[in-house]
Amino acid sequence: MALYNEKVMDHFRNPRNVGALEDANGVGESGNAVCGDIMKVYLKIEDGIVKDVGFETFGCGSAIASSSMATELIKGKPVEEALELSNKAVVEALEGLPLRKVHCSILAEEAIKAALEDYYRKQGLPIPQKILDYKPAVEEDH
Numbered sequence: 001m002a003l004y005n006e007k008v009m010d011h012f013r014n015p016r017n018v019g020a021l022e023d024a025n026g027v028g029e030s031g032n033a034v035c036g037d038i039m040k041v042y043l044k045i046e047d048g049i050v051k052d053v054g055f056e057t058f059g060c061g062s063a064i065a066s067s068s069m070a071t072e073l074i075k076g077k078p079v080e081e082a083l084e085l086s087n088k089a090v091v092e093a094l095e096g097l098p099l100r101k102v103h104c105s106i107l108a109e110e111a112i113k114a115a116l117e118d119y120y121r122k123q124g125l126p127i128p129q130k131i132l133d134y135k136p137a138v139e140e141d142h
Contacts, residue, residue, distance in 0.1 A: 004061065007095045011065035016072050021054040025122055028114025030107045037063040037104060041071065041111040043082075045119055050074050050082050055111070062101035063108075069093050070108035079119075083130045085112055106136050 004012070024042035031038040037059030044052040053075045057067040070090050074082040087105035091097050097105060113134050120127045 003098055005095050008062065008065045008097065011068040011094065012061040015064050015068035017054050017068065017075065019054045020056060021052055026115040026119025028111045028116070028118055030110035030114060032103055032107055035103065037107055039063065039067050039107050039111040041115040043115045043119055045079060048079050050077055050079065059104065062097055062104040065094060066090050066104040066108040070112055074112060079116065082112065083116060083128055085109055110136055
């Protein structure tokens with residue numbers, strides 16, 4: 001029995017949006033001290049749209065696949081839609097992750113929220129309540 005499905009393996013083997021963006025106007029990072037995964041997300045937002053997005057992830061295959069999928073889900077979308085991204089949406093788009101790897105999708109959501117918060121701060125805009133109220137999902141099993 002395979003641990004990972006084909007969608008996860010595709011985003012691990014062929015990750016989308018890899019790399020730092022030199023002209024990013026929002027950068028966020030998230031990490032997990034237990035597993036050692038670290039994700040950094042770069043956003044280029046113009047006219048309220050996520051025009052470009054990049055990521056650098058140090059971690060397992062699930063972390064890379066979650067970063068790749070999360071960036072795909074927000075690229076080209078209005079900032080308001082990017083604010084709605086959840087780890088559940090990442091897991092669903094990947095067609096599932098093993099329970100012990102769900103924390104990777106949480107890290108992806110956290111890094112994107114952090115990058116959006118950075119964008120709002122740099123623009124001198126009020127930080128949306130959605131970010132201020134954000135509490136990461138709690139994973140039951142590491």
